Amino acid sequence: MTPSKILFCFCISFIIGIALQSLLKIPPMFIWAFLLLGVVCIAASFFTLRFHLGQAKKEAAIIGFCLLFLILAVTRLQVSEFAVLNDSMSILNDNSDKITLTGKIIDAPDIRETSQKLSVKIDNTQSVVLVTTSLYPEYKYLDQIKITGKLKTPFVTADFNYKNYLMKNGIYSVMDFPKIELMSNAKVLSLSESLYQKLLSFKTTLKKSIWTQFSAPHSAIIEGIMLGGTANMAEEVKEKFRATGLTHITAISGSNVVILSSILMTALLALGLWRGQAFYISIVFIWLYIVIAAFPASGIRSAIMASVFLLAQKFGRQNATARVIVLTATLMLLQNPMLLAYDVGFQLSFLASLGIIYGKPAIDYLLVFWNNQTASFFLSILSVTLAAQLFTLPIIMYYFKTISLVAPITNLLIIPIIDAVMIFGFLAAFLGIFSFGLGFIFSLPTYFIMLYFMKVVDIFGEPWAVKSINGISWVWIFIYYVTLAIIIWLFNKKVKSQFIGY
Numbered sequence: 169m170t171p172s173k174i175l176f177c178f179c180i181s182f183i184i185g186i187a188l189q190s191l192l193k194i195p196p197m198f199i200w201a202f203l204l205l206g207v208v209c210i211a212a213s214f215f216t217l218r219f220h221l222g223q224a225k226k227e228a229a230i231i232g233f234c235l236l237f238l239i240l241a242v243t244r245l246q247v248s249e250f251a252v253l254n255d256s257m258s259i260l261n262d263n264s265d266k267i268t269l270t271g272k273i274i275d276a277p278d279i280r281e282t283s284q285k286l287s288v289k290i291d292n293t294q295s296v297v298l299v300t301t302s303l304y305p306e307y308k309y310l311d312q313i314k315i316t317g318k319l320k321t322p323f324v325t326a327d328f329n330y331k332n333y334l335m336k337n338g339i340y341s342v343m344d345f346p347k348i349e350l351m352s353n354a355k356v357l358s359l360s361e362s363l364y365q366k367l368l369s370f371k372t373t374l375k376k377s378i379w380t381q382f383s384a385p386h387s388a389i390i391e392g393i394m395l396g397g398t399a400n401m402a403e404e405v406k407e408k409f410r411a412t413g414l415t416h417i418t419a420i421s422g423s424n425v426v427i428l429s430s431i432l433m434t435a436l437l438a439l440g441l442w443r444g445q446a447f448y449i450s451i452v453f454i455w456l457y458i459v460i461a462a463f464p465a466s467g468i469r470s471a472i473m474a475s476v477f478l479l480a481q482k483f484g485r486q487n488a489t490a491r492v493i494v495l496t497a498t499l500m501l502l503q504n505p506m507l508l509a510y511d512v513g514f515q516l517s518f519l520a521s522l523g524i525i526y527g528k529p530a531i532d533y534l535l536v537f538w539n540n541q542t543a544s545f546f547l548s549i550l551s552v553t554l555a556a557q558l559f560t561l562p563i564i565m566y567y568f569k570t571i572s573l574v575a576p577i578t579n580l581l582i583i584p585i586i587d588a589v590m591i592f593g594f595l596a597a598f599l600g601i602f603s604f605g606l607g608f609i610f611s612l613p614t615y616f617i618m619l620y621f622m623k624v625v626d627i628f629g630e631p632w633a634v635k636s637i638n639g640i641s642w643v644w645i646f647i648y649y650v651t652l653a654i655i656i657w658l659f660n661k662k663v664k665s666q667f668i669g670y
Contacts, residue, residue, distance in 0.1 A: 174230055176491045179498040181234040183508065185241025186501050190509035191642070194242050206235030245505040257295035258340035261321040268316045269297065270351065276309050276368045276462065280399050287339070288315065298322075298334060298342045309368050310361060311353060317346025327569065329510075336510040337465060367462045371395060374460070377597040380604070381611045386618045390593045392418030393586060395461050408629030413575025415568075416516075417586055425470040426520040427556050429454050429478055432587055434548045447482045451475055453587075460594065466513040469500065473517040477524070493521045512567050516560050523559030524552055530659045531555055546584075553579045558652070562645040565637050573635060574628045581624050585617055592617070 169177075188194055209232030252258060260267060271288040274296065278285040286299040286307055299315055307313065319341045322331040334340070375395065379387045388401040398406055398418050409415045429450050436446035458464075458471045476496040480489035497518050501507055507514040531551040554576060565571050572578070592614040600607020 169226070169230065172491055176494060177230060177234055178237045179491075179494045181237040182241040182498050183494070183501065185238035186245055186505050186508045188238075189242045189245040199239055199242060202235050203239050206232045206239065208232070209235065241501070241505070244502065248505050252335060252340055255295055255340050256293050257290060257297055257319060258321070261319050261341050263319070266316055266318055266346075268314060270312070270314045271297070273307055273309055273311045273313065276371070277307050278399075279303070286313075288313065295341070296337075296339050298339050299346060299348070300342065300344045301348055302345070305350070307348075307350070308353070309365055310355060312351040312355075314349040314351055315343060315346040316349075317343045319343055332506075332510040336504065336506040364462070367459065371460070371462045373601055374597050377600040377607065378593070381596050381600045381607045382593075382614070382618075385622070386615070389418070389618065389621070390589065390597075390614070393589055394457075394593055394597075396464060396467065405625075408625050410568075410570060411572060411574075411629045411631065411634040412578040412625055413572030414578055414582060414625065417582070425454060425457070425467070425474045426477060426517050426524065427552060427583060428586060429474040430524055430552050430556075431549055431583060433478060434552065435584075435587070438548075443482060447478055450478055454478075457590065466511070469507070469511070469514055470517045472496065472500070473514075473521055477521045489525050490522065493518070493525070512563065515563050519559040519563060520556040523555040523557075526656050527555030527558050528552060529663075530656060531558075533659070533663065549584050550580055553583055562640075562648045566640050566642075566645060569637055571635050571637055572633060574633045578624060578628050582621060585621065589614060589617055589621070 209228045211232075213226070213229035213232065257269075269288075269290050271290040273286050274289045275287045282303065283300055284303055284307070286301065288297050288299050289295070290297060297315070297319065320343065321340075322334050322342050324331050334342070375391060378391050378394070381387075382390055385402055385405045388398070388405070392398050392401060396418065398409075398415075401409075401418070406415075409418070432453060433446050433450045436449055437443065441449070454471050454474050458467045461467055473493070473496060476492055477489070480492035497514075500514070528551045531554050532547075535547050535551060557576060557579065561571070592610050596607045596610035596614055598607075599610060
């Protein structure tokens with residue numbers, strides 16, 4: 169077994185360990201048992217040397233270290249869970265008494281239709297409290313405030329686990345509509361804070377320019393595509409997005425960034441660029457996208473995954489690409505083990521990457537009869553979209569409780585134009601900051617693209633296009649992915665057999 173395959177086995181073991189602890193909460197007795205078994209396997213590998221069983225020695229050592237990596241993962245997640253339970257603020261959750269805390273706003277206020285949410289880092293602690301308050305007065309990044317209210321544990325319902333959603337971001341306590349006193353306005357303390365403050369200011373200015381250059385609902389959709397979020401989108405439009413399976417295009421996370429980067433790479437190659445040139449342009453595009461959005465945490469994770477995906481495609485084969493993706497996921501989980509169970513965006517970006525690596529060749533093989541020089545570009549986009557959706561479908565059904573019956577069609581019609589919407593929309597908004605006339609020039613192509621966009625949404629965004637799915641079990645999801653893995657394995661085996669002439 170090659171060193172890269174051995175490292176791949178270790179990474180898979182680590183990911184399995186995180187998954188087992190997330191789902192089953194492994195008791196200490198089993199941890200010690202696996203640890204002992206791993207040590208025994210490694211020790212046994214040394215004893216086989218005297219009997220000249222080199223291969224057996226290597227396999228025993230690999231199995232032993234895989235068990236140790238699994239235990240390392242379980243322990244890593246347990247340490248994070250212990251930190252949550254013993255957080256200085258979370259232990260005060262759900263008390264009947266009000267408390268007073270002082271802290272600094274560490275991110276841009278999340279403006280909603282009737283409220284705003286503030287992430288407040290409490291002084292002299294590492295704890296962050298999510299504060300919900302009215303729209304006015306306005307607060308800014310780095311404002312020092314005093315809050316008086318009741319700390320609560322984030323809610324958990326049958327439809328949504330808000331506690332887990334916030335937990336992955338290191339937030340374990342919330343405070344709803346407390347009394348707030350502004351102690352001091354934003355003060356820049358470091359170079360990173362100064363740069364981030366400028367980015368947030370640019371993002372706010374860009375939002376205002378978008379709403380100046382475009383009218384609703386185009387303005388809200390373009391804002392969502394460029395900067396993420398649906399806070400300013402009408403409920404009717406949101407429903408149509410759910411029905412058409414296009415909600416992901418307004419989220420800077422998940423499969424969206426991976427699909428866009430892959431299609432952009434395909435488009436650049438179709439225009440005649442070398443693979444190296446297409447790669448660098450795609451990488452710049454991805455990170456420019458994240459910079460404009462002011463580095464959202466979910467966006468950074470997806471951009472890392474997409475960048476590694478493109479890098480691995482540039483330098484490696486299919487198997488090598490998958491190994492690099494798995495290694496990247498392992499390093500991200502080592503840093504934050506809660507991503508695997510609680511970050512839907514991480515799950516979707518990881519699965520979308522694997523889908524394009526393993527699913528796209530199979531779909532390309534099925535589409536070969538319709539392939540020709542004229543249709544190759546569109547067939548490539550179709551296979552990328554279908555492969556990503558095939559691998560992410562169960563997760564979308566599990567978390568969002570719905571399935572769009574027209575999603576493959578609408579994504580095929582919409583995804584290829586998203587890059588154009590982002591490029592022309594950004595130029596219109598950016599130039600519109602300095603001159604309404606310049607912004608208007610670039611808003612025209614964006615406007616006509618959005619007319620097509622909304623026509624597709626209106627045609628397919630009907631109630632019949634979406635089906636509610638409740639109570640889907642992890643067992644069925646497991647069976648789905650096992651079945652999918654077997655089909656992909658059989659396909660690769662068949663293609664390999666044809667290649668060598670059997």
